[in-house]
Amino acid sequence: MKLCKERVVDARRAAQSCPVARVVSGRIAHRVAFGRPTTQQQQRAAHVAVRVAEASSAKPAGDVYRVETRPLEEGVEKHIVSIFVADEPGLINRVAGVFARRGANIESLAVGLTVDKALFTVVVAGKANVVANLVKQLGKLVKVRYVEDITRTDRIEREMLLLKLRVPAGAERAEVLQLAGVFRARVVDVGDETLSLCVTGDPGKLTAMIKVMSKFGIEQLTRTGRICLRRGEALLERSSGVPEQMAVPLPEAAAGGAAPAAASNGAPKAAAAGARGADVYMVDDADLKGVWDVDNVLSPTYAASGPGALPADFKPYTLSIEVQDVPGVLNQVTMVFSRRGYNVQSLAVGPSEREGLSRIVMVVPGKVSSPDGSSGISPLLKQLSKLVFVQSIQDLTDIPFVNRELMLVKVRCSAGQRGELRDLVAIFRGSVLDVSPSCMTIEVLGKEDKMKAFTDLLEPYGILEIARTGRVAMPRDSGVNSEFLERMSMGRVW
Secondary structure: OHHHHHHHHHHHHHHHOOOEOOEEOOEEOOOEOOOOOOOHHHHHHHHHHHHHHHHHHHOOOOOOOOOOOOOOOOOOEEEEEEEEEOOOOOHHHHHHHHHHHOOOOEEEEEEEEOOOOEEEEEEEEEOHHHHHHHHHHHHOOOOEEEEEEOOOOOEEEEEEEEEEEOOOOOHHHHHHHHHHHHOOOEEEEEOOOOEEEEEEEOHHHHHHHHHHHHHHOEEEEEEOOOEEEEOOOEOOOOOOEOOHHHHOOOOOHHHOOOOOOEOOOOOEHHHHHHHOOOOOOOOOHHHHOOHHHOOOOOOOOOOOOOOOOOOOOEEEEEEEEEEEOOOOHHHHHHHHHHHOOOOOOEEEEEEOOOOOEEEEEEEEEEEOEOOOOOEOOHHHHHHHHOOOOEEEEEEOOOOOEEEEEEEEEEEEOOHHHHHHHHHHHHHOOOEEEEEOOOEEEEEEEEOHHHHHHHHHHHOOOOEEEEEEOOOEEEEOOOOOOHHHHHOOOOOOOO
16 A cells, blocks of 8 residues: 555656646647646636637738627726826836736726826726725825726717738728728838828727728737817816816917916916915925926926936837736736836837737837947846736837827817917817817827927917827838938938
């Protein structure tokens, strides 16, 4: 009996040291060591890997983008949560950690980042009580100005999509261009075998375009999160709206009067500061400053100049990270950046061209080069590649790539100034989305320099609110862009 027990123990040890891979009903079964209990994270990773393998085996990678829509469970609905915070390093990781700890999967995320503030627009599916608890927990974070569930409000929603189609020159490309005109899409790059398009709109429009274009073969897809602004004169901040002073037209330049700077609620800053005073005890103005003194008007860029500008030996790196679509993956990725002291300047999260995967596009400042001559963020890329749910990482900084950003801006506007603003919007190829008696909401698509130039011209009218997506990027198959040509010798003309 003792000899039999020893042989059984030896057999178990041999089985544990020999992983087995098998195929069950056409599905790939991952190697599992006998006697070793798998954790919940490993089971989830194996399940997602099986879904990705099934999607890849059905059709070649990058062939047709297909997503089978499934109805939500009973009692579950999609909620749009707006979070405005005073920005600081590691804040994105803390916000994502609240969702990860409660098992909530972020379906869409758009972050407008500046040096001192950030506006998060998060789309999450869950029951009403679960989302209410999330909002409550987010409100407890340090430097959070307000958190609000704006699902039931009357709002404007916009997303942006970069789409690369595999269509050679010929009849198919002509058909694609006709369909692009129907959806008001713009051609941003043309290659020998591919065509890249950029389109903005609500989620239904973008989904319809993906469905129509899928028959041509989608090579790559990059999509931003959803950004929202309330219609009319209401602002995103709870219990705030446009005061009566907004209805008064701005003084003409000939009168010599300068328009007062608008605060977060549209009132002059001096009036807003005067309304906020101490109750009984005398308090200095310096003691009253804090998170609540940060207005909710984002800048069009992160920091073109000033205190937030990058040092001479630093440059912004654009990274495209493809991850598995599981709860908590964004928290894991952002944790790598926060632990190493990297400050994210732009973040965009959206679905990828393959089912079960999402694409994260980030702009991170780093040194121009490391001591060994490699990229300045090569150690960071090595740490990211070790994460379980990260599928691929691509550094787009030193190759020609197309990048775009979407901005919604609500500006003060009287009835007599609508013509001026409409002409200004046409020059920048923007669109007017909403008009009310005292303000106008405008959509502009382009690069950061274009956003900055446009908002500079809107300053005299009074900017009330800005919502921005992060930057999305995609390699150019044409192999040429302005930044790339700056590093190349073009020869002399004499």
